[in-house]
Amino acid sequence: MRFKAALIDLSGTLHIDGQAIPGAVAALERLRAAQLPCRFVTNTTKDTVDSLVMTLQTLGFGISKDEVVFSSLSATRQLLKQRDLRPLLLLDRRALPEFDDVPQHDPNAVVVGLAREAFNYDSLNRHASMLLTLQSAFRLLHAQPAAPLIAIHRGRVFAEASGLSLGPGPFVTALEVAAGRTAQVVGKPAPTFFAAALDHLGVASEHAVMIGDDVRDDVQGAQAAGLAGVLVQTGKYQLGDEGFGAPAASAPDATVPDFAAAVDWLLSQ
Incomplete structure (x- = not known):
């Protein structure tokens, strides 16, 4: 397999406003069955890691806090304490x-x-x-x-x-x-955010992929940090987002209908 780790956005990619996106729960299980390390990354500014994990578990995602959800809130907390x-x-x-x-x-x-x-x-x-x-x-x-x-x-x-x-x-x-x-x-698309998330997995950016619904913060931010970027057409996706930024270098590595299709693409690499 081309990739050794995946960073996965939450809101708009796995769920929207308290509802799991159809096929997302099963797709995550397929990714786990392939033994590909995952880290869940989010720019949420209203939920603690504990509440995020609880929400995801309620929706049927087998996610534990130990796995870990890496949020822009926790990254900000680290920054404040360091400085x-x-x-x-x-x-x-x-x-x-x-x-x-x-x-x-x-x-x-x-x-x-x-x-x-x-x-x-x-x-x-x-x-x-x-x-x-x-x-x-x-x-x-x-x-x-x-x-x-x-x-x-x-x-x-x-x-x-x-x-x-x-x-x-x-x-x-x-x-x-x-x-x-x-x-x-502090959060996406800052390169330091992606680097910190990958650091916990021990994987270099060129061997990782980011899956998300925001072409700027998720996809282009990840690509600027050296990762591949997959854009899902759910959540905040708008028609034509895949062409944002014009040059071919900024185009997503793949644009797919949803997270299940993103997993299909990832496992085919």
Whole structure:
């Protein structure tokens, strides 16, 4: 087999808004039967690893925490601790437990993820340190020129059962423009994110493949990091995504209808 490991996106690739994509559970079992090491990678900014694993198990995927799900939240937590940063967190309240052991008093950094309650001017710290506004983040960045702006990811959209919804990317851009700051992106498509995920598997990037529904963050991000990239036409996929970026070098290594077809392609290599 050409590949020695697979990185697999979650939302939009294995499931959408609490529903497993048809054929995905069986396809993952086929991949396991082929004894190909897998790592599940996600840019989620609202779910801890424990809650992700629980959701996937409920949907029928035989995934354990030990296997591991590598998320942009956990990567951000590692970064904050390594740099001794005290974050002001603009996150969904469900993600906050991921940062329980990270000091947050007298913040000297801003971390932005998907936080619907925080992304409006009517949300006035209803829960003190839990729900913070974009205005709070801007004022911190303005007052502390050295404070880093950290984006858990800057995805433009994400898929829900009702359709595509606005992701955190536009809000990250708003803070960049207002504060005159460039955000550090932690999750996909940052090359360091893919490298960290593969490091746990002990596999070089040229022997790995990324399967996902986002042509920019999943596929082109992986390709820029040296992996092959497979685009599935589920989740946030839009007609013509496979041609995004024009040059042939940026085209997906394969574009397939869904995760089951991606596994078919992978096992044929």
